[in-house]
Amino acid sequence: MKNSVSAFAFVILLGLGPAQAQKKVFPQTPGMVSYTYRNSFQKNVAATLDTIKAFGITDMEFSNLFGKTAADLRRLLDERGMKCSSFGVGYPDLQNKLAEVGQNAKTLGAEFVRVAWIPHQGAFTLDMAKKTVDDFNRFGKQLKDEYGLTFCYHNHGYEFEKYEDGTLFDYIIKNTDPKYVSYELDILWTVFPGQDPVALLKKYPNRFKLMHLKDLRKGVVGNLSGGTPVENDVALGTGQIDLPAVLQAAQKAGVQHYYIEDESPSIAIQVPQSIAYLKNLKK
Structure with a gap:
């Protein structure tokens, strides 16, 4: 009996067995996308913070x-010991008032400037992707050279049109300069158009600096539209995305900031569920 107890203790000391099983998949605290609380922020910014x-x-x-x-x-962030690490803007802002974008991002204390939608009509095409590459390289260089900011593009689903042996999203990543253009992986808008976020993270290590943590309702069949009812955003761990696999791949791929984004009208219930899910997720 003594020998078996000693052997078990030795296994524990080595970090094997039960001790290893208790390791957290996501040890850090997530961030939050302001869009989750957009309705509340419109009424009272301080109270929402x-x-x-x-x-x-x-x-x-x-x-x-x-x-x-x-x-x-x-000032409101500083008063609460909070920070803004990423500042999201519209495509026209980058085209027409990039200096203002850069100044605002610096004032907020952000490291990243993010855009989440490429204006287009109908299906996303190769010509659109080529223009996007030119724009992104230009936006990214100016933001980096003049403001020390990193430009990121947040995928939205429509960029996964087939192209050669991959997609137009592959084309954009491969043709943008890693010095100036990084990416924010929205995992719902990766799974919804039928792609695998884990495969993307492994394929392009160190290109994804940011991530939107969200889950897609079970049974929802996606497409390349870039749109789905907000009710299809569900609490983390209750949908169809393999979050443990995504989180482990993201940590290996160099993702720096993870933000909970929940577009649904049920955030009062779902956000606490999502936070608890991340906190309690064990390997």
Whole structure:
């Protein structure tokens, strides 16, 4: 009996067996996308930040200033010990007022400037992808050279049109300069058009700096439209995405910031569920 107990203790000391099984898949605290609380932010920015901070979340990705100046928003963040690591903007902002974008991002304290939609009509085409590559390389170089910011593109599903032995998203990644263009992987908008986020993370290590954590309702069949009802956003771990596999691949691939994004009208219930899921996820 003594020998078997000693052997078990030795296994535990080596970090094997039960001890290893308790290792957390996601040890860090996630960030939050402002879009999750868009309705609340429109009414009261300070109170909404308090709600998010109460979850222990201090890392924000803002894609709207909600009627504030960047300096006003930065002050509200500083007062709460919170930060904005990524600033999301529209494509026309990058085309027409990139200097303002850069200044606002710097004022907010962001490291990244992110765009999540390429304006287009109908199916996304190779010609659109070629123009996108030119734009992204230009946006990224200017943001890096003049403001020290990293430009990121957030996929939205329509870019996965077939092209050669891959997709137009592959074409965009391969033809954008890694010095100036990085990516934010939205895992719902990867799975919805039928792609595998784990495979993408392995295929392009160190290109994805940011990630939107979300889950897609079970049974939903996707397409290349880039759109689905917001009710199809469900609490993490209750949908069809293999989140443990995605998170482990993301950590190996160099993702730096993870933001919960829940577009549904059920965030009061789902956000706490998602946070608890991440906290309790074990290997």
